[in-house]
Amino acid sequence: MKLLSITILSILALPSISRAQTTWNSDTALVLEKGTLETGLFEYSHFGIGKGMEIGTHPLMFFVSPQVWIKKQWKKSKRLALSTKHGINIPTGLMKILSREGTGGIYPADSEIPIIFSHFHEGTISLKLPLKTLLSLTMEFSNSLQFGKSSFPTIDLPLIYTRTSHFYGKQVSFRAGMDIQGQLGKNFLWLIDFNLFYMPGYSNQKTMEHKGALRYSFCHMKYFFTAGYIYIHGEYPFGNQSHIIPFADFGMRFDL
Amino acid sequence: MILRKLILCVFPVFLTFYGCDPFNSEFGSVEKARYYVSDEITDTEYHQVLRVMTWNVKFGGGRLDFFFDCHGDRVLMTSTEVKSNLDGIVSAVNRIDPDVLLLQEIDVLSKRSAYIDQVKYILQRTALNYGVYASQWKSDFVPSDGIGRVDSGNAILSKYQLSHGERIALPFISSQDSITQYFYLKRNILRVLVTLPDRIINVFNIHTSAYSDDGTKKDQLDIFLSHLLEIDTQGEIFIAGGDFNTIPPGSDNLSDFPDSVCTNEDFIADDYSGETDWLDGFYNQFIPAVSLSDYQEDNSSYFTHTTDKDGFWNRKLDYLWTNSPGGFKDTVTHQNEISGADIKTMDLSDHAPISTVMELNP
Incomplete structure (x- = not known):
């Protein structure tokens, strides 16, 4: 009851989220304003195209594993925002490159890689909380369609196993995510998120990921360093295992 | 404010404690071995005699042609294939019925062998009760040839209780770059004490580098010899064996073996011409299961290795030694069903097992 009361009071106290450009908007219902490009060394690049929409891709991976997504913000008010994101990915080229003898052989050379048409769809709702905090909840569905002979093993590594799980078994996977972020002073943002993955058709079908990160922005928030960790506890074909993986990135945001 | 302090304090800790060994591939110079106990302990009658066996079981790969043999391109096996091959190995072990079994190339958690713990598999299906294991090749992910996760190594199984199991690291191949070395095999000596009803003996198992020219x-081998000499000097009894990856002095053929089809330098291991005296120290100091005179009289009867499933054993790489004054007797190199115990070993691994009997003086 106490929790419910706090939640209701928090929602009632929500300030405007219209000035949300200082947030991480990758896993929120927020979208970049028209003409704004945000990119990083390793992160996906995304670009605001107006009318509450943004598009994104990964510039380094695009030529071997073409991926593109579009995010549409359907509702935006002082208290909440609602968006959906839809993407496609054709990883066949990358997988064929990685199917080789010797160093870099992630898949065995005798693997048969089909044409894989992967698509995902997610819906996100973001709520502005007191203390400059933003809460986002996401549900995602992924599926792959495959054409041609298919014989390739799973990649039993954290992060990759879950994100490629819809290439195997029943070729579907689900994700439920919660993302909380807020400001620390003028230049710092903090982020904590939790994701639960469910891969039906596997005996090893559940994984939990948690991320904690800090972002330091400078030069009028145009550039930023991000560093953090990802904790993963997953079920793999060899059993359960936990990992903590550090990460860092440098990014920038331009108004084109 | 508290949250802010918490984040700023915890953050560097996470960043610093992870990262030196991201794929869990490294070992200390001496580490404890991993212990196994069979679910069902089989009673053993002890008559001051031990039957000892050594076998490189090729991770339950049987005679599938793997890429490193250069006879084929297989990398991964199905669970059915692995279990079928392991059942053949189990059957052979049960026929020979060793009291102490030295295993090389045994997988415990490898993608290539369908993540079957082969030490446990053999232990549960034989009269052997206890085991120790030391990884020789361990990585959460090997980004080469599609190998993926691997945990493979040496094991010592016994009907008698084991203690003080330790993994003693051996030098890496110095000519490899640091990244290759990180993901590559890390050779070691597995040592354990076997507690017999009337004494304790040392058992050593080794699998030396196959592909090194540096x-x-x-x-x-010299480090292994020094460990055995130290035990000998202390007046303790040992059994030592394994896959030495070199041939005995007096071998007729030193190179150009008929099964060598690799052209990739990384996998060529068929020229022993510079190694003819490398085992002299062992033969001079200790008692072999197969005497040098017997071997030199007829090399081929004691051959234990070939990569060609359609050929026959063409070199001896596997050995057993002891410093026990009684030595060994009734040694058999199980080359085929005729040589002993009616076992078709050619189908089970690229190495033939050796079994022998060790008489312990009262």
């Missing part, structure tokens, strides 16, 4: 294999 003297690493010689260094590994």
Whole structure:
């Protein structure tokens, strides 16, 4: 009851989220304003195209594993925002490159890689909380369609196993995510998120990921360093295992 | 404010404690071995005699042609294939019925062998009760040839209780770059004490480098010899064996073996012409299961290795030694069903097992 009361009071106290450009908007219902490009060394690049929409891709991976997504913000008010994101990915080229003898052989050379048409769809709702905090909840569905002979093993590594799980078994996977972020002073943002993955058709079908990160922005928030960790506890074909993986990135945001 | 302090304090800790060994591939110079106990302990009658066996079981790969043999391109096996091959190995072990079994190339958690714990598999299906294991190749992910996760190594199984199991690291191949070395095999000596009803004996198991031309294999053998000499000097009894990856002095053929089809330098291991005296120290100091005179009289009866499933054993790489004054008797190199115990070993691994009997003086 106490929790419910706090939640209701928090929602009632929500300030405007219209000035949300200082947030991480990758896993929120927020979208970049028209003409704004945000990119990083390793992160996906995304670009605001107006009318509450943004598009994104990964510039380094695009030529071997073409991926593109579009995010549409359907509702935006002082208290909440609602968006959906839809993407496609054709990883066949990358997988064929990685199917080789010797160093870099992630898949065995005798693997048969089909044409894989992967698509995902997610819906996100973001709520502005007191203390400059933003809460986002996401549900995602992924599926792959495959054409041609298919014989390739799973990649039993954290992060990759879950994100490629819809290439195997029943070729579907689900994700439920919660993302909380807020400001620390003028230049710092903090982020904590939790994701639960469910891969039906596997005996090893559940994984939990948690991320904690800090972002330091400078030069009028145009550039930023991000560093953090990802904790993963997953079920793999060899059993359960936990990992903590550090990460860092440098990014920038331009108004084109 | 508290949250802010918490984040700023915890953050560097996470960043610093992870990262030196991201794929869990490294070992200390001496580490404890991993212990196994069979679910069902089989009673053993002890008559001051031990039957000892050594076998490189090729991770339950049987005679599938793997890429490193250069006879085929297989990398991964199905669970059915692995279990079928392991059942053949189990059957052979049960026929020979060793009291102490030295295993090389045994997988416990490898993608290539469908993540079947082969030490446990053999232990549960034989009269052997206890085991120790030391990884020789361990990585959460090997980004080469599609190998993926691997945990493979040496094991010692016994009907008698084991203690003080330890993994003693051996030198790496010095000519490899640091990244290759990080993901590569890390050779070691597995040592354990076997508690017999009337005494304790040392058992050593080794699998030295196969593909090295920088003297690493010689260094590994010399270190092994020094450990055995130390035990001998202390007046303790040992059994030592394994896959030495070199041939005995007096071998007729030193190179150009008929099964060598590799052209990739990384997998060529068929020229022993510079290694003819590398085992002299062992033969001079200790008692072999197969005497040098017997071997030199007829090399081929004691051959234990070939990569060609359609050929026949063409070199001896596997050995057993002891410093026990009684030595060994009734040694058999199980080359086929005729040589002993009616076992078709050619189908089970690229190595033939050796079994022998060790008489312990009262």
